[in-house]
Structure formats: structure tokens, C-alpha cells
Amino acid sequence: MTAPDLGGAPTAISVDSALSCVDIHKSFGGAKAVNGATFSVPKGSITALIGPNGAGKTTVVNILSGSLSSDSGRVMMGDTDITALPSYQRARLGLIRTFQLSRELGGLTVFENLMVAAKVQPGESLMNVYLRPGLVRQAEKESRERAASILEQYGLYDLRDNWARELSGGQKRLLEISRAVMAEPSLLLLDEPMAGVNPALIDRIGGHIHELKAAGVTVLMVEHNLGVVEKICDHVIVLAEGRTLATGLMSELRENTDVVRAYLGGVLDGRVDR
Amino acid sequence: MSELFLAIGFGLVVASVLALSAVGLSLQFGITNYINFAFGDFMAIGAYTSWTLNTGPLHVNIWVAMLIGGLLVGVMAVLLNRFLLAPFARRFQKLFYILIVTFGLSLVLLNLVSSIWGDEVQRYNISNQAPQHIGPFLFTVDQLVVIGIAIVAMLAIHFMLTRTRIGKSMRAMSDNSTLAMTSGINTGFITTLTWFLSGLLAGIGGTVLGITQASITPGSGETFLFVIFAAVIVGGVGSIYGAMVGAVIVGLATEVAALFIDPSYKLDIAFAILILALLFRPSGLFSRPGKA
Amino acid sequence: MSPLVYYLFTLAFFVFAYCILGWGLNLQFGHGGILNFAYIGFVAIGAYVTGALSLGKPSGGQSYIFGFSLPFPVGLILGGLAACVFALLVSVLTFRRLRTDYLAMVLISLSLVLYDFINNFVPLFGGADGLTNVPEPFADALGLDTNTFVPFFAGVSLLVALLMWWVMSRITNSPFGRTLRASRDDDEATAALGKNVFKFRLISMLIGSFYAGVGGGLIVEFAGAFNTSAWLPGETFLIFAAVIVGGVGNNKGMILGALIVPVLFTQLPKFIPDIPGHPGLILNIAAMAIGVLLMLVLWFRPQGVIPEKKRLSKLPPLSERHRSTGAISAQLTTEETL
Incomplete structure (x- = not known):
């Protein structure tokens, strides 16, 4: 099934795709979680992935990031087919994700959580640790500076030497996003970054997402709150029962009565069928 | 040819002992989702309890002693879970804490057994029986009883899991414990019952192991535990029917292989099967999502 | 030398050896999260290979492979490498898809089978009799007797332990160690x-196994003999207990763990005379005490007696940072917003 075309992409969005998937299928046991999802994420956009519970959003994110392998279908990053790559290799290409439930590295400090994420790490090779300590020190020094400014930007600087496991829920969410930023993403997958956080923090995270866009990062985020989607996203992908129901701008989708009736209505009224 | 049938016959006996123990281990794994590394010592406690009853002043019949030993281990398993394992599992999210606790428990129980009963090899007081011809096979009466016990126990577990409310609740919990909890199943009761059944089967398994091997030592349960692991991994960890099938495969394979190689390498055969299973079917013959 | 001093040097040796064993397991388990329930198997491989390489050609009914009469520390290093090779085989086979407890099951099975195999297969390392009369390093060259060898080799082991500590602390303090702890x-x-x-994980498994092998090699060179009674699978638990008591992920705490658990609970009881009529009861009680101690530590001090030390960022406070960079802070205090 192909997504209905809802008109041309607005000029603000480049037609180049940063990430796309074609005909993704995935079942667990007998249950089909994803059933032919096909869409692309325009380069430089903030794209929302929406749909009711059970639509397969998180499964799609897991397949895009490589945490889960699909039964069939392809995942492309730009022109590169990344279907066969494990998650760590996708991350090295700049595809970084966050998780629905914050996955802080609890036995590390907040600062170390960011340091781990640094992209260039000669000190991860023991050969360098013993034979080229100067190189390791230099890379660490650069990462420290970067980590310090990201921590400051995300309001975590004063917590830098706390164990990550000691943070509050909201702080863990900020840590997760700032750690992803530390990894120098070109494409960021955020799985419900606003779930379970207070309204002040929602605005703050929204602000950070705009900063990322300004810095040239493409963002794909799973989000339930349509108010948030309208506020910060410029592109929307609607997923239903594992298929792409529609793609386009939020305003365009609202005008598509089929989508509203069949789908968005249910989401907006909070009538979730599963 | 007759040697082959002899080996197959004894393989069936080993498979029966394995099936009892492997199903006991799997039942508990399905509910609590961690491996009990002290299971081999549960078996040893069952074996020695029935040994004391059987050879002590009471001279209890071996099969009655086996049942009493099993019941005792069942109660012990419930208590250990209630006061030691469950609190640890609740408190620590990380799997390795609880695994280390069961590993430590195995050390404590092993040494407890050898302080109480000593390290000498013991035997049950069973009269020597002439083997009977059954078709091409050759069995002693005791071996036939062991096979019978295993068949009855497997059928009973099958009927419990498929026909009774309790069994269905067990399967539901094993598939998804949060869902089971919200759907009104008394998970506390089911957990306790599962530990009891697991202990009961361990205790019975320990005694029949002592009967079929004609010796009991404090460490025989621990050594056998890893043959159980082989059966469980071949069948698929957490799958009850997988454990039964795995028991038959491993039991037959080790005994038949002993025809061709030095029997003292039987354990290595079981391990080779385990490795082959890991290489070619890492989630087991009856794999279950989320359990491997 | 008085027997007491002799004992003390013996105990000191075991502290050093167990420190090395503990650091290796700590890298695998404390830093890498690998539940290597077969650890003692890697120690044994190191011990057997070191012993068989240091011994001369088998004679007098003995049988074992090698017999190259290699001098110290060549046999020791090769013993460590042998444990490494074994670890490589195991890891490639099991690491990619196995859950923690699956892996622990396979590893514990492996250690039992290894035990069984070495016990039964006499031509390899002498079967149940094991290796005996392993030469004491430098004893001939320096003219050491039994009394002087013990303090001498305790000193050698201290040097080896110090070297291995330095190597290990570089690993755990490096970005490699940080990423390993993250995983x-x-x-x-x-x-x-x-x-x-x-x-x-593979690298931490290999290096940890090298430590296991070297620790085992030192033990065989100190004791002069090694057989299957020295590495019952329960011994793995002892080293786990030492790591957990000393503090998971903490190299210094390991020294305390090596003092308390293996020395206090297993070496010391060997010197306590048996209770008449109950041979081995003291050792049984000591083993149970370790199990109970470990559970108590896990419950009351899950981070160990000496917890993993925080690796501080050593970044200046925010105010100083801004004084130096001159940036303007739009910083909201985290406590207010969250």
C-alpha cells in the first residue's frame, strides 16, 4: 500500500530524503506489528511519527535504528542501503536514537554518559591507551569541552558528577537527548521524548529540538501529543496498523477528511481503539 | 544390535530422570524468568532425605521415601523463594544479582549436604533385581518404575497446564507476568505453587538419579544440573514441552554415544549436544519470544 | 624461620594471587557485566599450561603434554595466553546472541565439562593426579630451600601483581573502560x-582470562603441584565473592576482597585442625560462611564494602567556567525547572 499523496511538499522542506523505509514488515509470534510501512523523512525536517497505540511506531523506530531486524523491507539513509547494518554501524553513520523509557547508563556519572557518546575515541583502542597516550589525552580534552557545553546547554552542568541513576525522570530525559546530541547525529530518532514530562520541560525539549534543526540535524520523533506535533514539527507521518496511512504537513492532514475521520479524530478525542 | 537396544533402554531411563528435573527447572524459569543455579543441590537434598528414610531405622520403602523427599524439597523451595530469592529479585532489576544469589545458594546447600551426610558415596537399600526382557529392551523393575513415574508426571503436568485454571494461569504468567497480574490472576499463589512443583520435581529427580546411578554423592546433583541445562537449551529455555523433548534427545544421545566412545566422556557428549544446539538453533527447538 | 612467619608469607602470596584473579574477573564482571561462571576453568588452564611448560619431559609414570622446561616468566605468560585462546573460542561461540543467564548456563556447563575432561584424559595434564613437582622458579639458580623459597616467591608475586595492577588501572581508567561499563x-x-x-566484551573477556591464567600460573609455580581438587567449580564463586565484597568495578577494593574471602575463609581454615570424626567439616562451614557473607553484602551493601569510585569530571563550577569563557548564562537551575 502506498501513502496517499497530500500535495507537494512545502518549499521550506527539502525534497531530499535523509531516511526512508520501503515496505517494512515485522511480526511477533503471529501478530503483525508492522505491515508494509513505507515513508521517507525529508532532510532537515522535524518529522513526527504519529498513530494510535499499537500502530507499530516504536517497532518502526527500532527497525530504523537497527535495534530490531525487520522480516522484510529496506531501510535507506540518503542513498545508502543500511538494512543489513547493525545498530552500532548505523549510529556511526550519524543515525542516533533515544528510547521511549530513558536508558541512562546508571553506573556512570552524567558527565561520563556524555563522554561515552563522543564520536572520536582513540582511547577505546587499548593499543592507543598504552602506545599513544598523548593522542588519547588530546581527544579526551576536546570531548570534555564539548560535553561541558552540551551539559550547560541542557541544564545538567551542575549534576555532572552525579550518578546517572540518581537523576529524576525529567533529568534522565534531558540526559538521554543531550547524550544523543553528543554523538554528533545527522539524523536523530526520538521515541516519545515528551512522554511523562511536565509542560515546562516539554517547551524546553521543543526548544532544543529546534536548535538541532537549526544546526542541520534531521529529526524524526514519535509523539502522541498532537498539540506538540503542530507546534514543533513541520512534517507528519501517520501510521496505522503497521501501514503508512498518510504523510504530509499537519495542516494538510487535517484537511484530509478520510484521515481525520478514520484516524486523527480518534487520536484527538483520545478514543484509542487498542 | 542387542547392545544398541540396551543403550537405548538405558537412554530412556536417563531421559526419564532428565525429564523430571528439566521440567522442574523450566516451570520455575517460566514464572520467575531466571535460572536457579541451586537446582542441582535441591536434587541432592531430595536424594539424601529419601536415603535417610530408606536406609535409616525407619526402613521406608524407596518410592515412599522418594515422595517424602520431594515434598520436603518442595516446601524448602517455597521457603527459599519467599525469604531469600523473591526479596532479591524484587530489589534488584539487574539479572546478575539474582543469578549470583542462586549460585551462592548452591554453594551453601552443597556444603550443608556434605556436612550433614558426609562425602562418602551412598546407596539406596534396594534389592538386586534381575533385568526383564521387554521386547528387544532389558529393564530392571526399578528402571521401569522410574520411566513410569516420568510418564505419569509429564502427563499430569500436561493436563494441569492445558485443562486446569491454575495451569492456564501459570502459562499466562509465563508468557507475560504484568498482563497476568492485571487480568486478575493471583500471581503470588501461582508463584508459590510453581516453586513447590519445581522443588517437588527436583527432589523426586534427585532420588531417581540416585537409584538409576546406584550412587549418591553431595555433588552428583550439581554435575547432573548441566546435563539438565543441555536438555533445556536443546528444547528451548522456559518451554515445558521443549524440556521434555530435550530430555529424550540428550538422554538417548549420551547413552547411545557411550557405545562408541569411552563412557567416562558421557558428560562431554551432553556438552557437545549443547554446543551444537547453540550453533544451529540458539533459541532451542521450542523457542519462545523474550525468553532467549 | 618460625612457622608463623612462613604461614604469613604463604597467606601474603595468596592475597597477591587472588588480587590478580580478582582484577581479571572484575574486568569481565564488574566492568563488563559478563557473568563468567567458568572463571576457575580459565585459572586452571593457565595453571596447567604454565606447569606443563615449566616441567621437563614426563618421567616416572607421569604423563602430560609439553614438558619444555621453560624458565620463569615465559611459562607464566604462555599460560595466560592459553587461557586467552580458550576465552576466544568460548566468546565467539556464545557472546553474540546469548542473554546473561543463558551465557552463565553455558559457561558453568563448560567449566564442569572441562573439569571432567581434564580429570579423565590422563595424557593431557595427568588426569586426576594432575601435575606434581613443578620446578620452583629461581630455586636452583639462587640456591633456595623450601623455607626461603616461600618469602622469595611471595616477593616475586608482589612485583607481578603490581605490574598487573598498573596495566589494569590504565585499562579501567581509559575510554575503553568507560565504554565497557556503559555496555x-x-x-x-x-x-x-x-x-x-x-x-x-570480547576484549574484556580476553584480558580477564589472561589475568586468570597468570594467577593460576603463579599458584602452580608456588605450590609446585596442581590437580582437579584445586579448582572445583565452587572456587569460581569464591572469586566472585571477593570481587563483590571488595567492590564491583573497583581495583583497590579488590585487595580487601582478596584478603577477606579467599584468604580468611579458605586458606586460613586449612590450618585449623579438623574436628575429630568430622573430616572436612571446617571447610564446609567456611564455604557456607562465604555464601552467607556474599548474600549479606549483596543485600546490605550492593555496591560492595568499598563502592566503585566515582570518576569525577574535574570540570570547574559553572560560575568559574563563565568567568573564563566570558559567556552569558541563560542557565536555569535544574531544580527549579524539573
């Missing part, structure tokens, strides 16, 4: 940051 805390999240978790 211990959450392997999926670490992979999502671009880390090949398998590679990090």
Missing part, C-alpha cells in the same frame, strides 16, 4: 551510540 549498564543503549558492544 554493562545497558548494552542496547551503548550500541545505539555507535559502539560495537561485542568487541568491547
Whole structure:
């Protein structure tokens, strides 16, 4: 099934795709979680992935990031087919994700959580640790500076030497996003970054997402709150029962009565069928 | 040819002992989702309890002693879970804490057994029986009883899991414990019952192991535990029917292989099967999502 | 030399040897989260290979492979490498897809089979009799007798331990160690940051096994003999207990763990006379005490007696940072917003 075309992409969005998937299928046991999802994420956009519970959003994110392998279908990053790559290799290409439930590295400090994420790490090779300590020190020094400014930007600087496991829920969410930023993403997958956080923090995270866009990062985020989607996203992908129901701008989708009736209505009224 | 049938016959006996123990281990794994590394010592406690009853002043019949030993281990398993394992599992999210606790428990129980009963090899007081011809096979009466016990126990577990409310609740919990909890199943009761059944089967398994091997030592349960692991991994960890099938495969394979190689390498055969299973079917013959 | 001093040097040796064993397991388990329930098997491989390489050609009914009369420390290093090779085989087979407890099951089975195999297969390392009369390093060259060898070799082991501590602390303080600990805390999240978790775990498994092998090699060179009674699978638990008591992920705490658990609970009781009529009861009670001690430590001090030390960022306070960079702070205090 192909997504209905809802008109041309607005000029603000480049037609180049940063990430796309074609005909993704995935079942667990007998249950089909994803059933032919096909869409692309325009380069430089903030794209929302929406749909009711059970639509397969998180499964799609897991397949895009490589945490889960699909039964069939392809995942492309730009022109590169990344279907066969494990998650760590996708991350090295700049595809970084966050998780629905914050996955802080609890036995590390907040600062170390960011340091781990640094992209260039000669000190991860023991050969360098013993034979080229100067190189390791230099890379660490650069990462420290970067980590310090990201921590400051995300309001975590004063917590830098706390164990990550000691943070509050909201702080863990900020840590997760700032750690992803530390990894120098070109494409960021955020799985419900606003779930379970207070309204002040929602605005703050929204602000950070705009900063990322300004810095040239493409963002794909799973989000339930349509108010948030309208506020910060410029592109929307609607997923239903594992298929792409529609793609386009939020305003365009609202005008598509089929989508509203069949789908968005249910989401907006909070009538979730599963 | 007759040697082959002899080996197959004894393989069936080993498979029966394995099936009892492997199903006991799997039942508990399905509910609590961690491996009990002290299971081999549960078996040893069952074996020695029935040994004391059987050879002590009471001279209890071996099969009655086996049942009493099993019941005792069942109660012990419930208590250990209630006061030691469950609190640890609740408190620590990380799997390795609880695994280390069961590993430590195995050390404590092993040494407890050898302080109480000593390290000498013991035997049950069973009269020597002439083997009977059954078709091409050759069995002693005791071996036939062991096979019978295993068949009855497997059928009973099958009927419990498929026909009774309790069994269905067990399967539901094993598939998804949060869902089971919200759907009104008394998970506390089911957990306790599962530990009891697991202990009961361990205790019975320990005694029949002592009967079929004609010796009991404090460490025989621990050594056998890893043959159980082989059966469980071949069948698929957490799958009850997988454990039964795995028991038959491993039991037959080790005994038949002993025809061709030095029997003292039987354990290595079981391990080779385990490795082959890991290489070619890492989630087991009856794999279950989320359990491997 | 008085027997007491002799004992003390013997105990000191075991502290050093167990420190090395503990550091190796700590890298695998404390930093890498690998539940290596077969650890003692790697120690045994190191001990057997070191012993068989240091011994001359088998004679007098003995049988074992090698017999190259290699001098110290060549046999020791090769013993460590042998444990490494074994670890490589095991890891490649099991690491990629196995859950923690699956892996622990396979590893514990492996140690039992290894035990059984070495016990039965006499031509390899002498079967149940094991290796005896392993030459005492430097004893001939320096003219040491039994009394002087013990303090001498305790000193040698101290040097080896110091060297291995230095090597280990470089590893655990490096970015490698940091990423390894990240994979211990959450392997999926670490992979999502671009880390090949398998590679990090494999390397920690190999280095940890090298430590196991060297520790085992030192023990065989000190004791002069090694057989299957020295490495019952329960011994693995002892080293786990030492690591946990000393503090998971903490190299210094390991010294305390090596003092308390293996020395206090297993070496010392060997010197306590048996209770008449109950041979081995003291050792049984000591083993039970270790099990109980470990559970108590896990419950009351899950981070160990000496917890993993925080690796501080050593970044200046925010105010100073801004004084130096001159940036304007639009910083909201985190406590207010969250």
C-alpha cells in the first residue's frame, strides 16, 4: 500500500530524503506489528511519527535504528542501503536514537554518559591507551569541552558528577537527548521524548529540538501529543496498523477528511481503539 | 544390535530422570524468568532425605521415601523463594544479582549436604533385581518404575497446564507476568505453587538419579544440573514441552554415544549436544519470544 | 624461620594471587557485566599450561603434554595466553546472541565439562593426579630451600601483581573502560551510540582470562603441584565473592576482597585442625560462611564494602567556567525547572 499523496511538499522542506523505509514488515509470534510501512523523512525536517497505540511506531523506530531486524523491507539513509547494518554501524553513520523509557547508563556519572557518546575515541583502542597516550589525552580534552557545553546547554552542568541513576525522570530525559546530541547525529530518532514530562520541560525539549534543526540535524520523533506535533514539527507521518496511512504537513492532514475521520479524530478525542 | 537396544533402554531411563528435573527447572524459569543455579543441590537434598528414610531405622520403602523427599524439597523451595530469592529479585532489576544469589545458594546447600551426610558415596537399600526382557529392551523393575513415574508426571503436568485454571494461569504468567497480574490472576499463589512443583520435581529427580546411578554423592546433583541445562537449551529455555523433548534427545544421545566412545566422556557428549544446539538453533527447538 | 612467619608469607602470596584473579574477573564482571561462571576453568588452564611448560619431559609414570622446561616468566605468560585462546573460542561461540543467564548456563556447563575432561584424559595434564613437582622458579639458580623459597616467591608475586595492577588501572581508567561499563549498564543503549558492544566484551573477556591464567600460573609455580581438587567449580564463586565484597568495578577494593574471602575463609581454615570424626567439616562451614557473607553484602551493601569510585569530571563550577569563557548564562537551575 502506498501513502496517499497530500500535495507537494512545502518549499521550506527539502525534497531530499535523509531516511526512508520501503515496505517494512515485522511480526511477533503471529501478530503483525508492522505491515508494509513505507515513508521517507525529508532532510532537515522535524518529522513526527504519529498513530494510535499499537500502530507499530516504536517497532518502526527500532527497525530504523537497527535495534530490531525487520522480516522484510529496506531501510535507506540518503542513498545508502543500511538494512543489513547493525545498530552500532548505523549510529556511526550519524543515525542516533533515544528510547521511549530513558536508558541512562546508571553506573556512570552524567558527565561520563556524555563522554561515552563522543564520536572520536582513540582511547577505546587499548593499543592507543598504552602506545599513544598523548593522542588519547588530546581527544579526551576536546570531548570534555564539548560535553561541558552540551551539559550547560541542557541544564545538567551542575549534576555532572552525579550518578546517572540518581537523576529524576525529567533529568534522565534531558540526559538521554543531550547524550544523543553528543554523538554528533545527522539524523536523530526520538521515541516519545515528551512522554511523562511536565509542560515546562516539554517547551524546553521543543526548544532544543529546534536548535538541532537549526544546526542541520534531521529529526524524526514519535509523539502522541498532537498539540506538540503542530507546534514543533513541520512534517507528519501517520501510521496505522503497521501501514503508512498518510504523510504530509499537519495542516494538510487535517484537511484530509478520510484521515481525520478514520484516524486523527480518534487520536484527538483520545478514543484509542487498542 | 542387542547392545544398541540396551543403550537405548538405558537412554530412556536417563531421559526419564532428565525429564523430571528439566521440567522442574523450566516451570520455575517460566514464572520467575531466571535460572536457579541451586537446582542441582535441591536434587541432592531430595536424594539424601529419601536415603535417610530408606536406609535409616525407619526402613521406608524407596518410592515412599522418594515422595517424602520431594515434598520436603518442595516446601524448602517455597521457603527459599519467599525469604531469600523473591526479596532479591524484587530489589534488584539487574539479572546478575539474582543469578549470583542462586549460585551462592548452591554453594551453601552443597556444603550443608556434605556436612550433614558426609562425602562418602551412598546407596539406596534396594534389592538386586534381575533385568526383564521387554521386547528387544532389558529393564530392571526399578528402571521401569522410574520411566513410569516420568510418564505419569509429564502427563499430569500436561493436563494441569492445558485443562486446569491454575495451569492456564501459570502459562499466562509465563508468557507475560504484568498482563497476568492485571487480568486478575493471583500471581503470588501461582508463584508459590510453581516453586513447590519445581522443588517437588527436583527432589523426586534427585532420588531417581540416585537409584538409576546406584550412587549418591553431595555433588552428583550439581554435575547432573548441566546435563539438565543441555536438555533445556536443546528444547528451548522456559518451554515445558521443549524440556521434555530435550530430555529424550540428550538422554538417548549420551547413552547411545557411550557405545562408541569411552563412557567416562558421557558428560562431554551432553556438552557437545549443547554446543551444537547453540550453533544451529540458539533459541532451542521450542523457542519462545523474550525468553532467549 | 618460625612457622608463623612462613604461614604469613604463604597467606601474603595468596592475597597477591587472588588480587590478580580478582582484577581479571572484575574486568569481565564488574566492568563488563559478563557473568563468567567458568572463571576457575580459565585459572586452571593457565595453571596447567604454565606447569606443563615449566616441567621437563614426563618421567616416572607421569604423563602430560609439553614438558619444555621453560624458565620463569615465559611459562607464566604462555599460560595466560592459553587461557586467552580458550576465552576466544568460548566468546565467539556464545557472546553474540546469548542473554546473561543463558551465557552463565553455558559457561558453568563448560567449566564442569572441562573439569571432567581434564580429570579423565590422563595424557593431557595427568588426569586426576594432575601435575606434581613443578620446578620452583629461581630455586636452583639462587640456591633456595623450601623455607626461603616461600618469602622469595611471595616477593616475586608482589612485583607481578603490581605490574598487573598498573596495566589494569590504565585499562579501567581509559575510554575503553568507560565504554565497557556503559555496555554493562545497558548494552542496547551503548550500541545505539555507535559502539560495537561485542568487541568491547570480547576484549574484556580476553584480558580477564589472561589475568586468570597468570594467577593460576603463579599458584602452580608456588605450590609446585596442581590437580582437579584445586579448582572445583565452587572456587569460581569464591572469586566472585571477593570481587563483590571488595567492590564491583573497583581495583583497590579488590585487595580487601582478596584478603577477606579467599584468604580468611579458605586458606586460613586449612590450618585449623579438623574436628575429630568430622573430616572436612571446617571447610564446609567456611564455604557456607562465604555464601552467607556474599548474600549479606549483596543485600546490605550492593555496591560492595568499598563502592566503585566515582570518576569525577574535574570540570570547574559553572560560575568559574563563565568567568573564563566570558559567556552569558541563560542557565536555569535544574531544580527549579524539573
